[in-house]
Amino acid sequence: MATRYDRPWRRPGAAAYARRRIRTFLHPPVTVVPAPADLIKDHDVAVRMRDGVTLRVNVYRPPGEGPFPVIMSVHPYGKDALPRRTRRGWRLNFQFRIMNQPEPVRISSETGWEAPDPVAWVGRGYVVINADARGAGTSDGTGSLLTDDEACDTYDLIEWAGTQPWSSGRVGMLGVSYLALSQYKPAGLHPPHLAAICPWEGFTDAYRDFMTPGGVPERGFSVIWQTLTRRVARLSVDLAEQRRRHPLRDAWWQSITPDLARIEVPILACASFSDHNLHSQGSWRLVEEAGSHERSAYAHRGGKWAVFYSVEAQRAQAAFFDRHLKNLDVPALPRVRLEVRERRDAVVTVRDEHEWPLARTRWTTLHLGDDGTLTGSEPATTGTATFRLRRQAVAFSHRFDRDVELTGPMSLRLRVSLHGADDAHLFVGVEKWSDGHYVPFEGSYGYGRDRIADGRLRLALRESLDAAHPVRPGEIVDADIALSASSTVFRAGDELRLLIAGRYLEPFNPLFGHLPARYSPSRRGSAVVHWGPGASTLTIPVIPG
Numbered sequence: 001m002a003t004r005y006d007r008p009w010r011r012p013g014a015a016a017y018a019r020r021r022i023r024t025f026l027h028p029p030v031t032v033v034p035a036p037a038d039l040i041k042d043h044d045v046a047v048r049m050r051d052g053v054t055l056r057v058n059v060y061r062p063p064g065e066g067p068f069p070v071i072m073s074v075h076p077y078g079k080d081a082l083p084r085r086t087r088r089g090w091r092l093n094f095q096f097r098i099m100n101q102p103e104p105v106r107i108s109s110e111t112g113w114e115a116p117d118p119v120a121w122v123g124r125g126y127v128v129i130n131a132d133a134r135g136a137g138t139s140d141g142t143g144s145l146l147t148d149d150e151a152c153d154t155y156d157l158i159e160w161a162g163t164q165p166w167s168s169g170r171v172g173m174l175g176v177s178y179l180a181l182s183q184y185k186p187a188g189l190h191p192p193h194l195a196a197i198c199p200w201e202g203f204t205d206a207y208r209d210f211m212t213p214g215g216v217p218e219r220g221f222s223v224i225w226q227t228l229t230r231r232v233a234r235l236s237v238d239l240a241e242q243r244r245r246h247p248l249r250d251a252w253w254q255s256i257t258p259d260l261a262r263i264e265v266p267i268l269a270c271a272s273f274s275d276h277n278l279h280s281q282g283s284w285r286l287v288e289e290a291g292s293h294e295r296s297a298y299a300h301r302g303g304k305w306a307v308f309y310s311v312e313a314q315r316a317q318a319a320f321f322d323r324h325l326k327n328l329d330v331p332a333l334p335r336v337r338l339e340v341r342e343r344r345d346a347v348v349t350v351r352d353e354h355e356w357p358l359a360r361t362r363w364t365t366l367h368l369g370d371d372g373t374l375t376g377s378e379p380a381t382t383g384t385a386t387f388r389l390r391r392q393a394v395a396f397s398h399r400f401d402r403d404v405e406l407t408g409p410m411s412l413r414l415r416v417s418l419h420g421a422d423d424a425h426l427f428v429g430v431e432k433w434s435d436g437h438y439v440p441f442e443g444s445y446g447y448g449r450d451r452i453a454d455g456r457l458r459l460a461l462r463e464s465l466d467a468a469h470p471v472r473p474g475e476i477v478d479a480d481i482a483l484s485a486s487s488t489v490f491r492a493g494d495e496l497r498l499l500i501a502g503r504y505l506e507p508f509n510p511l512f513g514h515l516p517a518r519y520s521p522s523r524r525g526s527a528v529v530h531w532g533p534g535a536s537t538l539t540i541p542v543i544p545g
Contacts, residue, residue, distance in 0.1 A: 003372065003385040003386070003387075004371070004372030004395045004396070004397070005387065005392050005393065005394060005395065006392075006393045006497075006499060007392070008393055008429060008431070008451075008499050008501070008505045008506075009503075009504075009506060009507045009513075010507075011440075012438065013438075013449065014449075014507075015512070017511075017512045018511035018512040020448075021100055021512065022511065024101050024102075025097050025098075028092060028096045028097055028101045028105075029101050029103065029104040029105065030096050030101060030104075030105045030107070031104065031105070031106045031107075032090040032107060032108070032109050033106065033107070033108050033119075034085075034108070034109050035109045035110045035119050036119065038063075039060065039110070039118070039119060039122065040061040040062070040063065040122075041058060041059070041060050041061075041110070041118075042058070042059040042060075044056045044057075044058070045057050045058070045059050047131075047157055047160045049134075049152075049153055049156050050156055053134060053139075053140050053141040054139070054140045055131060055132060055133070055134060055139040055140070055141075055153060055157065056079075056131075056132055056137065056138045057079070057129050057130065057131040057132070057157070058129070058130045058131075059127065059128075060110065060118035060119075060122050060127065060128040060129075060130075061122065061127050062122050062123075062125055065165075065166065066127070066165075067165070067167055067169070068125060068126060068166060068167065068168055069125075069126055069127070069170045069171070069172065069195075069321070069325035069326055070127045070128075070129060070161045070167055070168075070170070070172070070325075071116060071121055071126050071127070071129070071171075071173070071174050071321065071325075072128075072129040072130075072131065072157065072158065072172070072173050072174075073112075073129070073130055073131065073173065073174060073175035073179045074131040074154050074157060074179070074182045075112075075114075075115070075131075075132075075133060075136070075175065075179045075182060076132075076135070076136040076143060076145060076178065076232060076233040077113050077114075077136070077178070077228075077229075077232055077233075078112075078132065078136060078232055079112055079115075079132045079138075080112075081112060081137075081232075082109060082110060082111065082112055083107070083109050083111070090109070095113060096305075098515075099445045099446050100447065100448065101303060101305065101306065102302075102442065102446055102448055103302060103303045103307075104306060105305050105306050105309055107309055114175055114178070114305070114308075115130055115175055115176075115179060116128060116174045116175060117309065118130070120314065124318055126321070126325070127161075127166060127167065129157075129161055131157055133150060133153065133182070133233070134149075134150065134153050135233045135235055135236075136233035136234075137232075137233075141234075142234045142236045143234065143235050143236065144235060144237045145229065145235065145237065145239065145256075146181065146185075147185075147237070148185065148255075150185070151185035151186045151188075151189055152189070154182060154185075154186035155186050155189050155191045158171050158173075158186065158191040158193055158194050159192070159193055162191075162192070162193025162194075163193070169193055170195040170324070170325045170326075170327075171193045171194050171325075172194075172196045172198065172321050172324065173186075173187075173197045173198065173199075174197075174198040174200070174317065174321075175200060176200045176202075176270075176304065176305070176308055177201060177202060177278075179200075180199030180200055180201060180202025180279075181202045181203065181204075183197045183198075183202070184199065184202075184258035184260065184263065184286070185258045187262075187265055188258055188260075188262035188263050189262075190262075190264065194265055195265060195324050195325050196265050196267070196268070196325060197265055197266075197267055197268075198267070198268045198269070198270075198317055198320060198321070199269050199270070199283070199286065200270040200298075200308050201270045201275050201278075201279040201283055201304060202269075202279055202282060202283060202286075203281070203282030204257070204258060204260060204282035204283070204285050204286050205282055205285070206253065206256055206257065207249045207253040207257070207465070208249065208281070208282075209278070209279065209282040210222060210278060210282075212243075212247075213281075214455065214456040214461070214465075214481070214482075215248075215457060215458030215460070215465055216425045216427075216456045216458050216519050216520060217243075217519065217520045218277075218517070218518065218519055219518050219519065220515070220516040220517045220518030220519075221277075221278070221445065221516040221518075223240070224516055226239050226240045226243075248461075248465060248467065248468065249465040250466055260285065260290045260291070261290070263286075263290045263291055263292055264291050264292055265292060265324075266293075266295065266320070266323075266324050267287075267292045267296065268296050268298065268317065268320040268333060269283050269297050269298070270283060270297075270298045270299075270300075270308070270313075271283035271284045271286075271298070271299050271485075272299060272302075272304065272307070273299065273300070273301040273339075273441075273484070273485060273486045273487060274302060274303070274304070274441070274442040274443055274444065274450070275304060275443075275444045276444065276453070276454065277443065277444035277445070277454075277514075277517045278444050278445075280484055281482075281484060281485075283297070284297070284356065284409075284485055287356055295335070296320070296332070296333040296335055296336070296337070297336045297337065297356060298316055298333075298337045299336060299338050299487065300339045301339060301341050301441060301486075302339075302442060303442060303446055316333060316337065319331075319333060320333055334352035334354070335352075335353060335354050335356070336352070336353040336354070336355070336356050337350070338350065338351055338352070338353050338407065338487060339487065340405060340487045340488070340489060341487065342489045343432075343440070344439075344440050344441045344448060344450075348405075348489045356408075357407075357409065358408060358543060360543065360544055361407070361541045361542065361543060362541075362543075362544060363541060364539065364540050364541075364542045365537050365538070365539055366398055366496075366537065366538045366539075367531065367536070367537050368396050368498075368529065368531040368536040368538070369383065370531075372385075372394075372395055372396050372397055373396060373397065373398070374398035374496065374538060378533055378534075379531055379532055379533070381532060382530065382531065382532030383530075383531050384528050384529065384530050384531075385528070385529045386419070386526050386529075387500070387502070387526065387527060388502070388525075388526050389421065389424055389425075389502025389503070389523070389524065389525050389527055390503055390521055390523075391503075392501065393501035394499070394500050395498065395499055396538075397495050397497045397498070398495070398496045398498075399493065399494070399495050400490045400492060400493070400495075400496070402492050403489065403490065403492055403545070404489070404490045405487070405489050405490075405542070406452075406486065406488050406496075406541055406543070407487040407488075407541055407543050408485055408486075408541030408543075409453075409482065409483060409484065409485040409541065410430060410453050410483040410486075410538065410539060410540050410541065411455075411481065411482050412428050412455065412480070412483065412498070412500075412537070412538050412539075413480055413537045413538075413539075414426070414428075414480075414481060414500070414529065415476060415477070415478050415529070415530040415531070415535040415536045416459070416476070416477060416478075416479060416527055416528060416529055417475060417476045417477070417528045417530065418459070418471050418525055418526070418527055418528070419525060419526040419527075420524065420525035420526060421471075421522070421523055421524070421525030421526075422470040422471050422472070423458065423459055423460040423468075423470050423522075423523070424458075424471075424502050424522040424523075425456065425458055425459075425502060425519070425520060425521060425522045426456065426457050426458075426459060426481065426501070426502065427454070427455075427456050427499075427500070427502070427503060427504055427519070428454060428456065428481050428483060428498070428499065428500055429451045429452075429453070429454045429505045430451060430452045430453045430454070430496060430498055430499075430538075431496070431497040432451075432452055432488060432490060432494060432496065433495040433496075433497055434493075434494045434495070435493075439494075441486075441488075443514065444514075444517060445515070445517060447506070447514045447517070449506075450506075450514075451499075451505070452486045453483040453485070454483060454484055454505065455481045455482050455483040456519065457479055459471055459477070459479060462477060462478075462480070476530060478535075496540070500527075500529060502521060502525075502527060503521035504517075504518065504519045504521065
């Protein structure tokens, strides 16, 4: 009985990927088009909040008196941080460089970071409002991110926008990342003039989705983001300090988590498969748990910003807002717009689905077994595989004998014990291999060497994220590890490979690694994976052909 070991952080293709990464860093494929000279822009319009503090917004309006429906975004990054023309061309947000752009992006010169393009939306007959949150940009006061107080400010901005002379009284919200997060709590407050929201890739639980997924601290992008927001905005709450004070998911974390069931307005959410280190799980949770009667998911596995500004996505966003803000006779969008891929650059099909997860899913159990196998038959005998937490990964493989589509989330039930440690950070990944070669997919932050799905768990938090239960010496425990959702076709002969390690499965190298994602590794020691009757299984979502 042999144990299959692996080092997934050393996948081939690093040199070629690094060369492409350097090219896109030096020359991001981002085209900026100058805004038309006759664009109507009211700059730094003052809006008074209920407590007397003044926030400021930029208002872009179509020609004529209207009234027009309104699309709004609110964020802490500075509404006036726009592309700037220089002698060498357009100076872009630095994020376009440090976060790889795998596909071309086209925006106007009035487009803020992760915000809707005002020129495009004004051309469709909408007023666009880009607002500085409290304490950010030119707005007064001191802000507090993700809080009820911030939600009250957004409520007041919505009501102001809904009662202006140029407004039709119907307001929608649109934006990526934080511009998506800032929609949830205000929508749950039910402002009378809010008619629809379109959160395009936004987590819904800061602890579970972003800062400490599975109880494992994220020490890469989360630290950069906290530093960035402190520099660009005046904030009353130091998220880094609160994170140190609250390592478990306690009442403080729950206070900044929106109650999704309170959202009742129609939703178009982008729930991609390529942002599972940040937004994907939360976006799917919104689709499943929101109280809205009409909620749709736009699913893809492409580059985040290229897809947001793409013709197809813009068409879906426009149809959604035309239906709910203009009251046009436009059909409701499908519950799920599903994109199925075979590899990073190969889309098999795009189709409409009626629910998520798909009702026809055959949840199939694969059992971990001897010699690194994953089989549909439960092993008759017990076995173990031991690996060093900080240096090795243990691998189990299943080879498909026919073409199979896997669409939906996966989950691992792991029976495990520890040597030389009472806790561990476990990292789990699922890969696709074809003809002996690793098949990469698009991942978070523009990472182009990603695996199909992943998950992580601090073993001491296996029972609950709000209470630690260290593993006693010699104790064998069961742990459930949720893996991210995906939609992938395996051909006959392709291999599904399951990886389990005590450190993050991707390299951190800025040229060929998953910068800026980074997770705290386990301390030293070893883990033992146990299999046998009733132990250690991977559940996969098979879609009947």
